Amino acid sequence: MATQIRPFHPADLAGIYRLCLLTGEAGGDASGLYRNPDLLGHLYAGPYPVADPSLTFVVADDEGIAGYVVGTADSLGFARWLDEHWWPTLRAQYPRVPDPGDGSQDHVLIDRMHAWSAAPEPQYDEFPAHLHIDLHPRLQGQGWGRRLIATLADALRERGVAGLHLGVDERNTGAIAFYAKVGFATYARREWGRVLTLPV
Template sequence: MGLDFGGGYRLRAALAEDHAGLNMVCLRTGDSGKDATEREDDPDLLGLIYAVPYQVYEPDFAFVVDGPNGVCGYIFGAPDTPGIYAKMAADWFPPLAARLADPGPDESRWQGSDWARYAIRHPEFVYPDVLHRYPAHGHIDLLEEARGRGIGRRGMEHVMAKLRRAGATGMHLQVSPVNRGAQSFYRKLGFEVLKDEVLPRHTTFMVTGL
C-alpha cells in the first residue's frame, strides 16, 4: 500500500527495477542534500552504499516517490539495524569491493569517488550500546521537485508506523552536521540529537522513540 500525495506524486514500494533511479536520487542529493554529480567520478557508488541495499534486504520498508518525471525520492527503513548490517557486511559489500581499487586511507590523496571506494572496501557500521534503545534506522532523500509538498513528512510517518508495527521501539538516523534543513525536518517528526563520546564526530545522530 502506498500514498497519493497529489500533483502526480505518490509513494509506492521500491522494486529491483528501481535501482538505477535510487542511484540517481542518491547522487543528486549526495552532497548534504545537494547535487553531488560534479564531485563524483562513479555515479552509482553512493546509491550502492546508501540506497540499493535497503531495497534488497528490507523490501517491506523500502519506498520510492514517483513524480511526473519518474522516481524523485526514496524512503527506507530497517527495523533491525544489527541484522541488516550483518547482511551488508557478509553479502553486499564484499562483491562490490572486489571490483574496486582501494584508494588507501590517506584522504589527502583521494579524488572523485575515492571516498566511496574506500567506504565500500572498509565499511563502517555504527551501532554502539547507546543506540540500542533505537534499534531501527532509516534514510530519506528527495529531489528538489518533490520538496515542500509534505511528501517527506507523510512518507516518513508511513515508514515509522510500519517500523513500529514490526516491533521496533525506537529509530535513529545519521544526518550531515551541515545539513541544518534536514535536522529541522527530523525535529518536527520528533527526533532529537543524541550526543555521546562513542559516536563518530563526522556525522550527527538523531533519535526518537516509536
C-alpha cells in the same frame, strides 16, 4: 499520474540511485564529486531494498522517482548482512585507491566501503531501526518527507520496533531542521555530523 507514495518495485532502483547522487552532498548535487555515479547508492541506498524491500517506499510522479525512504528494522543484523552478502562483491570490484588529487571523492567512498563496521552502536538498543531518506528539490517543502517517514514508521511499528535513528551531515542544516519538526532528537554528535533518534 498523480504524485504518490508506494512500496518499492525493483524498477525503482535506478531512480533511487540517481536521486541519492543528486542529493548526496549535504543535501545538494554530488554529481561533480564522483567519477563513478553509483558509489553513493552502493553505500547508502541500494542494499536496503535488496535486504528487505518491504521497508523501502518511494514517491513517484510523472518524471519518475522523486523521493524515497530506505530502512532496516535491525541495524546490527543489517550490518552483518552487508558483510556477508553486499560488501564482498563490491570490495572485490572496487579495491582501495589513492587520492588522485583532482578533487574527486571516489576513493573516500571506496575506503568507507572497505572499513564499514558491523560493530553495534550505542543507540541500537533503544533505536534499532535506521533509515536514509532523499527528496528531489521539486517536491521539497510539500510534506512528502514527513509522509515518507510516517509510512516507514508505520511499517516498523507493525513489526514491534521501538525506535529508529539516522545520521545527518552537520552542514545539512535544512535536513536537521526538518528532522526536528517531525520529532527527531539529537542523540549524539560525531565528527561527521550527528545521530538523531525517534521513538516509533
